[in-house]
Amino acid sequence: MQSLDVVTFGEAMAMFIAENPGPLHEVKHFTRELAGAETNVAIGLARLGFKSGWASRVGSDAFGKFIMKRLGEENVNVDHVLTDERFPTGFQIKSKVIDGDPEVQYFRKGSAASFMDAENFQHQYFTSARHLHMTGIPLAISGHTRRFAERVLSHMKEIGSTVSFDPNLRPTLWTSKQEMIEVINQFAVKADYVFPGISEGEILTGFKSPRDIASFYLDKGVELVVIKLGDKGAFYKNSIEEGTVAAYEVKEVVDTVGAGDGFAVGLISGLLENLQLEEAVLRGNAIGSMAVQTPGDNDGYPNRNELMEYMKVQVQGVK
Template identity: 55%
Template structure:
């Protein structure tokens, strides 16, 4: 009997080998294995907060594929629509270690992977449509034309069923045949979403606008209910038809690993909105979890459990205050 899910998402998971020492990847001799994948990070984060989450994908009939399945079981993420594809392998990646807080170097080994062969054939209506919410990223549609087709099919089916959709562009330009194809496809996909969550740089690439309020307006004009734009150290800007503002970033003593910050942000925003919280509260939680994510090595290791998040919120740590919220004009 299939579970009734709160959230459904799909994409590619990879084994990730993180350097145990600083320096060029070619010089590193020791690595630690972890899990990676933007959509899977979000699935894990939401599961830790008590949501019933299903993640759809394909993995190879190999040790990396088993590692992905074992991770799903450990994290309580439902893998009922994860297919073992005996024809193609599970992808993996290498990630450097930096001590200065800068973005690490990541090398991918994913071409021709099992997940790149995702298609509409992987769609199971009885599994997907009962879910309350669909979360999409821009990574999975970039894997292949058939995976992109699946993203649009999921969005259209969930929209027709009256469910909510969030979309994080998560740009991967090297996976697309051209920048123009990436922009056209992801903006068309965003038009199906209720909540759009680009970074400021991503928004500039996708819309041609440089100001957060103009980027937000671009997506509001295309049907979004709310747009939340990540501003890095400046926090995050949000805009709806009735409200706009900035929620300040959370102070972090030391940045350890920046990869996964945006996924943590999405976990915070989506979880709060699904709980019926106001958008400013959701953005504050996004900042909060994003800040936690960058203080540890690994893409999902810093994502909190519900007990940990509740303790932070009860203690009023990182809480939204009137002084943290500013109108959008203060950015310019």
């Protein structure tokens, strides 16, 4: 079994991006890309030279084959991806926007990934990784994927690997807001690092200030909380230090989807390399800003040389 730096798991989908602005029902031409928060992180880390792996299920259909091909091209390990002969691979369609967030419609109910259960857990695969990154999305998809997530998290904590958690709230996937808050927090407090967006933090904790949101999780045993503040940068806090790292200036925002995953890529990579905390957060801000300047979810994620060059020549905004 190949050793991995980072492993993650979740659902990937084929994504069809409208080639022209306008309501989705009026669009005639789309470009196919890959979508999935966890695959975004795996791809981003692989581009930076880390050995990353992704676990899931895909259908034995064209979309499943497309996902496997794309991840292979990005050097993401897929040894824990099962092919399901019964259920299909999910897909989504996304609008093209001039301003603001795009409209996204999902076609994922009953997908192959939603049937990934604890019985599919491969002990050796996850043991080979020194870090687990997970999001709140598998917790919402189905009871099967939530049980798988429980098994993975429990195992990684048992063997002493570090765990990062991005809430990645998807309210439409949950039966109620209260269930979403309770389940997400049950998992978040078991992680070493938690990365909510500011609005997610408000929903999950009831607090509005970044410092109070961070303290909510630190008081429950989390080691580090980093809160994404959009164009205001990011706030970080652990038991000994806290601060705000300014965002990078972006002249034109093309698409905001994938920015949070890009931030996670930068931050996780910095933590794994033992950078100073402020430097790791700055790297997260850099990749997040690169992500919003391209239409695909992970098109803007850089390789290491591109990242270093970008951070050298781009200007940070004001804190």
